[in-house]
Amino acid sequence: MKSYRKELWFNIPQRRGLVNITPDVRQAIRESGITEGLCLVNAMHITASVFINDDESGLHRDYERWLEKLAPEKPYEQYDHNGFEDNADAHLKRTIMGREVVVAITDGELDFGPWEQIFYYELDGKRNKRALIKLIGE
Numbered sequence: 001m002k003s004y005r006k007e008l009w010f011n012i013p014q015r016r017g018l019v020n021i022t023p024d025v026r027q028a029i030r031e032s033g034i035t036e037g038l039c040l041v042n043a044m045h046i047t048a049s050v051f052i053n054d055d056e057s058g059l060h061r062d063y064e065r066w067l068e069k070l071a072p073e074k075p076y077e078q079y080d081h082n083g084f085e086d087n088a089d090a091h092l093k094r095t096i097m098g099r100e101v102v103v104a105i106t107d108g109e110l111d112f113g114p115w116e117q118i119f120y121y122e123l124d125g126k127r128n129k130r131a132l133i134k135l136i137g138e
Helices: 022-032 057-070 088-097
Strands: 002-010 017-020 037-043 048-053 100-106 117-122 129-137
Touching: 002 022, 002 117, 022 037, 022 117, 022 129, 037 117, 048 088, 048 100, 048 129, 057 088
Parallel strands: none
Antiparallel strands: 002 129, 017 117, 037 048, 037 100, 037 129, 048 117
């Protein structure tokens, strides 16, 4: 069994932003030489998320509105966590959107359903952060 590890680095200039990382994950699979196995992709920071869904701009705007209703950024003083930082909402949004995804690798490709793509979702940006790609298989 082989394993392969790669980090993707991000510095999103806004507080929140979505990045389709599917091409990066596909590239990592090619680099690894793994044709049958599993692919884990996870955010390495507690104010970022990795998830799978459709790459459709209306849906992306819907995430923003929905998450802001569930965990509004402001007023900052509504959260006990805020004090030194103002990112309590980002922690809550990350819990909702998830930490990681696992996808099967079949014949050297991500074994996706229709329309599925992998996204990195920055929830408290303006600094360097990363996601991990870990592949295992043959």
